[in-house]
């Protein structure tokens with residue numbers, strides 16, 4: 001199709017960019033890192049968000065070159081911030097990994113090589129993988145996660161609470177973080193019920209020795225609730241929207 005051809009063309013022409021959304025500690029406000037979020041600067045349609053091209057990229061297989069570009073660019077950016085001495089050691093870079101990308105046999109090797117080439121230590125890279133991707137082939141996923149973990153990178157289950165995970169698998173996935181899905185934070189569903197689910201996920205994470213991140217925090221009272229529940233980290237429009245690289249660097253420098 002036409003969009004597919006344009007995506008191929010614009011990947012080659014450097015019309016994809018990353019925006020960065022900061023993640024903060026809920027306890028002391030310290031900057032914990034950025035989530036890299038892909039955008040497409042389409043010559044006619046303007047700036048396109050991932051929901052407008054990730055599904056097509058998954059269908060067509062273009063997610064593989066696109067996903068590789070994202071990993072490379074995110075690592076390059078983080079290495080650059082670190083070498084500029086503008087960056088504290090607590091600050092890391094999160095990258096989203098899609099289903100098809102996760103199932104690529106050479107994903108682990110690609111990431112290892114990219115970190116080496118860009119000169120970024122693995123401890124500054126986090127991968128966000130959704131619960132549903134992991135549960136698809138849970139045994140194979142657990143094995144792959146172990147290999148990623150052995151590299152020294154950090155692993156996060158994204159959109160937690162929306163797929164149906166088996167809690168026994170959660171124990172077998174060597175992950176470091178749970179990221180609570182935005183739908184439980186936003187309160188546009190049954191608020192009392194969402195509150196109970198959030199509180200349960202935070203307890204679960206604590207009991208398993210995992211850190212927990214809440215995404216989609218938009219309002220002060222949501223933030224207050226998360227603090228009261230001792231959620232570790234927060235992300236959302238209340239703190240910052242995803243921003244372009246120079247603005248992200250400003251945020252980085254203002255937090256030192």
Ligand code: G
Pocket residue numbers: 036037038049050051054067070096097098242
């Ligand atoms: O940036 P935005 O909030 O519109 O992102 C919407 C969705 O697209 C999110 O679920 C996010 O995880 C996903 N997404 C953003 N960037 C990437 C990317 O580089 N790779 C993959 N696989 N998903 C991404």
Ligand code: G
Pocket residue numbers: 021037096158159182215216217218235236237238242
């Ligand atoms: O699925 P994923 O967790 O990767 O989603 C990231 C997406 O969520 C990004 O596209 C980002 O723009 C969006 N996002 C980030 N913070 C908020 C927020 O506070 N409210 C809403 N509605 N969306 C947010």
Ligand code: NA
Pocket residue numbers: 035096128158
């Ligand atoms: Na994500």
Ligand code: MN
Pocket residue numbers: 158159179181182215
């Ligand atoms: Mn998410």
